[in-house]
Amino acid sequence: MKIEGRNAVLELLKTDKTVDKLLLQKGAEGSLGRIFAMAREKKIRVQFVDERALARESETGRHQGAIAYVSDYEYAELAALFAGERGSRFVILCDGVEDVHNLGSILRVAECAGADGVVIPKNKSAQVTGAVVRISEGAANHVRVARVPGINHAIDALQKEGFWVYGLEADGEPLYGCDLTGDIALVVGGEDGGLAALTRKKCDKVLSLPLCGKVNSLNASVALGIAAYEALRQRR
Secondary structure, three states: OEEEOHHHHHHHHOOOOOEEEEEEEOOOOOHHHHHHHHHHHOOOOEEEEOHHHHHHHOOOOOOOOEEEEEOOOOOEOHHHHHOOOOOOOEEEEEEOOOOHHHHHHHHHHHHHOOOOEEEEEOOOOOOOOHHHHHHOOOHHHOOOEEEEOOHHHHHHHHHHOOOEEEEEEEEEEEHHHOOOOOOEEEEEEEOOOEOOHHHHHHOOEEEEOOOOOOOOOOOHHHHHHHHHHHHHHHHO
16 A cells, blocks of 8 residues: 655654655655655665656655555454543444545544544445545554444444444534533444434434534534534543
């Protein structure tokens, strides 16, 4: 897998993941110089190439002068997301989020808001790719992502572990009146259809955000960001 972009590569180098090779644009300065210094310290093979060579290797067209080669993304086991301190665990579930930009943004929100991890289904969902890592600005390197046969399987496991599971939909109960402390999971639906009917039924509650304009919905990652930070506010 290729990790592209300066921030994404910098965040990758802060982890213990194995980097097979690193391509940097000739005349490295600024953050590219920092990347080179970190790579040299970790004894990672670095090859300096011109912009045309980077453009040929780039899968996103947004390499920003840096491309790292790593093994395919390693997903976590669902049980690993339950390992935090009871009473303060926080998990995010994606129910049919198929847009890589949304998934990348969700992973960034999850990392910044201190979530224990993100759950995605194996089918009908965006997966963690180099593009998703870049869109997440490298946050995907720091947050655990579990991949499960289906989101409803994960909801059953979470509820068995004592989590309260809250879906996010436009017609739910007001978010700001809900207690989001304790062990919780937030479920965000897909870009077009929102939460699947069975997923919605399995949630302990369905919550909504106030909408004061003429548009009747928010982008999935934006809605999750607002809800996640309301949870963070209550839990501090």
